[in-house]
Amino acid sequence: MKRFAPACLVLALATAGFDAHADTELVIATVNNGHMIEMQKLTPFFEKANPGIKLKWVTLEEGTLRQRVTTDIATKGGQFDVMTIGLYEAPIWSKKGWLKPIATDAAYDVDDLLPAIRSGLSYQGQLYAAPFYAESSMLMYRKDLADKAGVKFSDPPTWAEVKDFAAKVNDPKAGVYGICLRGKPGWGDNMALLTTMVNTYGGQWFDMAWKPQIDSQPWKDAIGFYVDLIKKNGPPGASANSFNENLALFNEGKCAQWVDATIAASFISDSKQSKVADKVAYAQAPVAVTPKGANWLWSWNLAIPASSSKSEAAQKFIRWATSKDYVNLVAKEHGWRAVPTGTRKSTYANPEFQKVAGFAAAEKRSIDAANPNAGENTLPPSPYAGVQYAAIPEFQAIGFAVGQQMSAALAGKVPVEQALKTSQTMAEREMKKGGYYK
Incomplete structure (x- = not known):
């Protein structure tokens, strides 16, 4: 008498066989x-x-x-x-x-x-x-507008020159803004740009004792400059813009200049994507008081x-x-x-x-120039590696919280000094909790 496996077992075996070759x-x-x-x-x-x-x-x-x-x-x-x-x-x-x-x-x-x-x-x-x-990061700008305004950038350009160009060509009625910069909160969004600005103004995230330095003069100078620059010469709603939003604005011809990731050059120079592909020029990331940490990696x-x-x-x-x-x-x-x-x-x-790739030389030069090594990435020695971030686990939370404060300052919700003071207090609390200092 033949014995037959139950139907459910046959189905299970068949399914197992199917999965083995899935x-x-x-x-x-x-x-x-x-x-x-x-x-x-x-x-x-x-x-x-x-x-x-x-x-x-x-x-x-x-x-x-x-x-x-x-x-x-x-x-x-x-x-x-x-x-x-x-x-x-x-x-x-x-x-x-x-x-x-x-x-x-x-x-x-x-x-x-x-x-x-x-x-x-x-x-x-x-x-x-x-x-x-x-x-890395670099300055991408409309050469046609710069030539018309009689503007020539130094090598590397300075943030003062960037501001001067922005003021000369800002024309909202014509749909052209003097500058587009990141404003959306996030340690990898607005803080990527702002950290490089703080660096080149002579600042840092933490001193050699791991004490946060956000309420220092370089931070006040850099963030104050940034907020003033965008409020006067940037697009409306800049506090919500990051890479993709500014890329879209630039490709539409609405940004006279943009400091951001070098990778953007391959998109803004592509005539299939960009209305100003044949009008773009490139320069190194802008500097203020030092070139150290001016361009990210x-x-x-x-x-x-x-x-x-x-x-x-x-x-x-x-x-x-x-x-x-x-x-x-x-x-x-x-x-x-x-x-x-x-x-x-x-x-x-x-x-x-x-x-x-007309941008290739400028891009590679920026990447080669970036130095994320601790002690070499900022003007005063810093204990952390990274240019636009501090390579410690706690930075992700700190950077995001500070980014929210900086975005709020840009949107006019809080004064710059208050945003920095709040950020300093929060960063001190997190670093003490992490055991970096007492």
Whole structure:
């Protein structure tokens, strides 16, 4: 007499067999910047070359992305297989054991990575995140308007020259504002710009005893200058604007000048996106009393959380997305002007890239000039690494809270001095709580 397995068991076995051969789905958290959007569009190329791996994208605004991935990795939530993280998080998280090392091979050519970026993403000599694109900051301006106004910038330009140009060309009735700058609160939003301004005015976040310096004269000078500059010569609602909002304004021809990430140059010089693509010129980040810390250093990178159970597939994806071959793929599909920059020597050495990227020399010069090393990043010695941030875990909360105060000052909700005083009190409390000083 034959025995038959129960129908439910047959179904369970069939389902188990199906799962054993199912595609590996990689959930990738990334930021909604142009180069990341382009990477998503190129998904079919990766999936075709890697059958059995499917990519699922979670695309978030910059501040939301930081909150989501930080919470997930700290709690070992396991929502994401690949995370887009910054130069700030990489060394802190790798030291905590939260990230898996990046497995590179000869074809990847890790020695082709720009030294400053590779160093910033390594811990004890091992790469823990792979750079997708990197940036410094610089001044981007309308050369046609500068020529008409008879304005010539120094090398590097000064913030006083920036203010003078803004005042001369600000014409809201004609839809042109003298300057566009970040105002949206966030340690990686308005505080990225404002920290570099504070640096070049001779300030710092913390002195060598880790005491916050936010109520110091350099902060008062820098923030006062910034608020006055934008109120008189910036677009309305500037306290809500960050990179993407200012990019849209510049591309529409509404900004005479903009100090922001060098990566913006590849978009504002593209005639398919920008109405002023043929009218843009570039200069180094503006300085005040010192060039130290005047231009930031940042990279967006792909990393694998230590808790990931799909490490092999994640490694394949990261090697693909940050490789020379990926750069060549973007160039083939959309032209050399569209490639992600700031990471590889070979990109800048490529004559095809040099031919179309009028911004390349200024961009690389800015990246090479940025110095995030502790003791060298600010005029008075500082105990922390980082240019537009302090590379300590507590900075994320401090930077965001201070960013809210600075945005409120820009919006006219609180006086500058009150915003700085409130920020100083809050920062002191957090640093004492963290055990940095009593």
